[in-house]
Amino acid sequence: MRIELNGEPAELPEGATVRDAAIAAGAEPLARGVAVALDGEVVPRGRLELTELSEGQRVEVVAAIGGGAT
Amino acid sequence: MSHNGASPGDGFRLGGRDWNSRLIVGTGGFRSLDDLERALVASGTEIVTVALRRVDPLAQGSVLEVIDRLGLFVLPNTAGCFTARDAVRTAQLAREAFETDWVKLEVIGDDRTLLPDAVELLDAAEQLVDDGFTVLPYTNDDPVLARRLEAIGCAAVMPLGSPIGSGAGIRNPYNVRIIVESAEIPVILDAGIGTASDATLALELGCSGVLLASAISGAEDPELMARAMRAAVEAGRAARRAGRIPQRLHAQASTPEVGLPEL
Numbered sequence: 001m002r003i004e005l006n007g008e009p010a011e012l013p014e015g016a017t018v019r020d021a022a023i024a025a026g027a028e029p030l031a032r033g034v035a036v037a038l039d040g041e042v043v044p045r046g047r048l049e050l051t052e053l054s055e056g057q058r059v060e061v062v063a064a065i066g067g068g069a070t
Numbered sequence: 071m072s073h074n075g076a077s078p079g080d081g082f083r084l085g086g087r088d089w090n091s092r093l094i095v096g097t098g099g100f101r102s103l104d105d106l107e108r109a110l111v112a113s114g115t116e117i118v119t120v121a122l123r124r125v126d127p128l129a130q131g132s133v134l135e136v137i138d139r140l141g142l143f144v145l146p147n148t149a150g151c152f153t154a155r156d157a158v159r160t161a162q163l164a165r166e167a168f169e170t171d172w173v174k175l176e177v178i179g180d181d182r183t184l185l186p187d188a189v190e191l192l193d194a195a196e197q198l199v200d201d202g203f204t205v206l207p208y209t210n211d212d213p214v215l216a217r218r219l220e221a222i223g224c225a226a227v228m229p230l231g232s233p234i235g236s237g238a239g240i241r242n243p244y245n246v247r248i249i250v251e252s253a254e255i256p257v258i259l260d261a262g263i264g265t266a267s268d269a270t271l272a273l274e275l276g277c278s279g280v281l282l283a284s285a286i287s288g289a290e291d292p293e294l295m296a297r298a299m300r301a302a303v304e305a306g307r308a309a310r311r312a313g314r315i316p317q318r319l320h321a322q323a324s325t326p327e328v329g330l331p332e333l
Contacts, residue, residue: 006124006125007124022125025124025125025127026125026126026127026128027125027127032134032138032167032168032169033120033122033132033134033167033168034125034167035122035163035164035166035167036166037159037163040159041159042159042162042163042165042166043166044166045166060124061124061125062122062123062124062125062163062167063122063123063124063125063126063129063132063167064120064121064122064132064133064134064144064146064167064168065098065120065121065122065123065126065129065133066096066097066098066099066100066106066120066121066133067096067097067098067119067120067121067147067149067283
């Protein structure tokens with residue numbers, strides 16, 4: 001199954017979840033400072049493992065960085 | 071005097087919590103995590119801002135480790151957002167990432183000035199307040215907009231002194247005074263601080279605090295500048311409380327004329 005992961009095409013096995021995508025992006029899905037959006041909608045931590053992906057979906061995996069202002 | 075030099079009872083209330091330090095520090099732009107840590111300690115800050123970006127699998131160490139080690143409160147920002155929609159989604163991501171409903175709301179109008187987009191900002195602030203967020207909006211030094219942000223339920227207003235990272239100080243102190251005068255929520259001077267006297271002026275004008283990043287992170291010696299900023303904020307606050315003398319055009323002697331000998 002092909003998805004878009006942090007702006008890049010990625011190939012994940014059928015039945016992969018949002019959690020799998022987060023790991024594929026290099027994140028520790030439940031670590032503090034990490035969050036995931038699926039097609040622009042935030043996926044709550046408790047649902048990362050329950051939310052299955054489908055072909056063509058867009059996943060953004062973000063983490064904390066130093067930031068003051070823009 | 072308490073250990074940090076602030077007078078007892080001179081803390082301030084923000085977002086329903088009491089704080090001792092009136093200095094909020096942005097964690098961006100430091101040359102190393104070690105520089106960041108030393109500066110944060112020297113600043114005496116209790117609240118730091120962080121941003122969210124696509125995860126970098128190669129990143130070494132994390133800003134968050136430093137912040138958590140120091141026990142500081144994380145204030146996520148929506149830096150880099152140009153629309154209300156993006157800012158709201160970023161705030162929602164941050165809520166999930168940091169388990170906080172606090173957000174420093176930034177909605178930027180363009181890349182060159184990084185000035186707030188007032189229309190998008192107000193829209194985003196309204197949505198986030200409705201969604202239960204504690205919203206701290208980075209705003210123009212516009213007293214009317216500040217009033218609107220207060221009216222919709224923001225926890226503070228954070229007018230800029232001058233554009234982000236410009237180090238140009240407080241370009242319109244008159245507007246900042248007007249904002250302070252009419253606000254019943256804390257006013258935090260955000261952006262434009264270049265050096266310690268700028269931070270002092272913010273507090274002298276009646277701001278409850280300042281938020282700054284590059285003034286410290288970009289200084290040749292960030293730790294020393296952090297210490298300077300801490301002292302600057304304390305000095306400005308003390309001067310504000312002390313009640314300054316009015317400004318006059320002409321001199322007024324402080325030595326009595328009575329008893330002046332005729333020589």
